[in-house]
Amino acid sequence: MSLFITFEGGEGSGKSTQARALHQRLSSMGIPALLTHEPGGTPLGHEIRRRLKGDRANDKVDVDPLTELLLFNASRAQLLSEVIRPALKSGTVVICDRFFHSTIAYQGYGRGLDLDIIEAANNIATQGLRPDLVVLLDIPVEPGLSRKKLKDRFEREELAFHQRVRQGYLEMAKKDPQRWLLVDGSIPKMETERRIWEEVEQLLPRERKGVEKW
Ligand code: TMP
Numbered sequence: 001m002s003l004f005i006t007f008e009g010g011e012g013s014g015k016s017t018q019a020r021a022l023h024q025r026l027s028s029m030g031i032p033a034l035l036t037h038e039p040g041g042t043p044l045g046h047e048i049r050r051r052l053k054g055d056r057a058n059d060k061v062d063v064d065p066l067t068e069l070l071l072f073n074a075s076r077a078q079l080l081s082e083v084i085r086p087a088l089k090s091g092t093v094v095i096c097d098r099f100f101h102s103t104i105a106y107q108g109y110g111r112g113l114d115l116d117i118i119e120a121a122n123n124i125a126t127q128g129l130r131p132d133l134v135v136l137l138d139i140p141v142e143p144g145l146s147r148k149k150l151k152d153r154f155e156r157e158e159l160a161f162h163q164r165v166r167q168g169y170l171e172m173a174k175k176d177p178q179r180w181l182l183v184d185g186s187i188p189k190m191e192t193e194r195r196i197w198e199e200v201e202q203l204l205p206r207e208r209k210g211v212e213k214w
Contacts, residue, residue: 002088003203004129006099009137010166011155012147013185014192018137019097021193022200026093031204034087037097039075042082048075054153063153065111069118072103073125080126100126101134101172106154109168110161132203135196136173139185141166 005022007015019035026033039049048071052063063071076099087094100122107113141162148155173180181199183192 002091003093003133004084004088004096004131005093005133005135005200005203006096006101006131007135007137008098008101008105008169009185010139010141010144010162010169012144013137013139014189015135015137015185016097017189018135018183018192018196019095021189022196023095025193025197026095026200031093032091033093033095034083035095035097036079036083038079038099038102039072041079041096042075044078045075048072052153065107065113066117068111069103069107069113069121072107073121076100076122076125080129084129096131099131099134101169104172105165105168109171110157110165131179133199134173134176134180135199136169136180136182137185137192138166138170138182143186 007019009015016037019037023033023035038045039052040046052068052071052075079096084094084096103118103122104115108115108118141159145151145155145159145162170182173182181196183195185192
């Protein structure tokens, strides 16, 4: 049995902290778990990440939105083939900090690229692989952005861009409540962690819950 969990959210939502906490909890229970992230997670993906996020000190690096869509998906295809698929195949729980829903939120709702084109590009990269659970950390845009000191190419986007991204996430979560867990990112971290664990525990096979080994 394989389990694939992704974390999504806007800037400063706390999703990376929560993804790490979940990974630590599973590992400490003796459950094989792997934590990775997008864009990145492989040497090639890391290069793509660096180019896409831009230099925090530099003002503007122009990337055409379609190029951006393809680069995120290039990083995704590499991560899937090198890391995610082999791990899922071996029965490891895979936790990914961002996945293709980020592309729908940022390139679709944020940049305004056609959602059908995004879906086609995402499908080429994922070959239809979908997460079993998507954890969405939702936080209002301004406090989220204010948590970032040096801003990268995305964090420097106007407020309206980030508001559209947030709206996109909320719409996706609403459309598929079976797969999405919507968590208020403003509540205390421990409480967020507890909510996420409650959900993940239900997805683990019975013999794997709370035991030392698989
Ligand atoms: P982060 O992983 O540190 O949050 O940075 C990744 C940035 O890239 C973040 O601003 C969201 C953005 N992004 C997209 O625009 N599209 C995507 O498909 C992914 C995975 C990330």
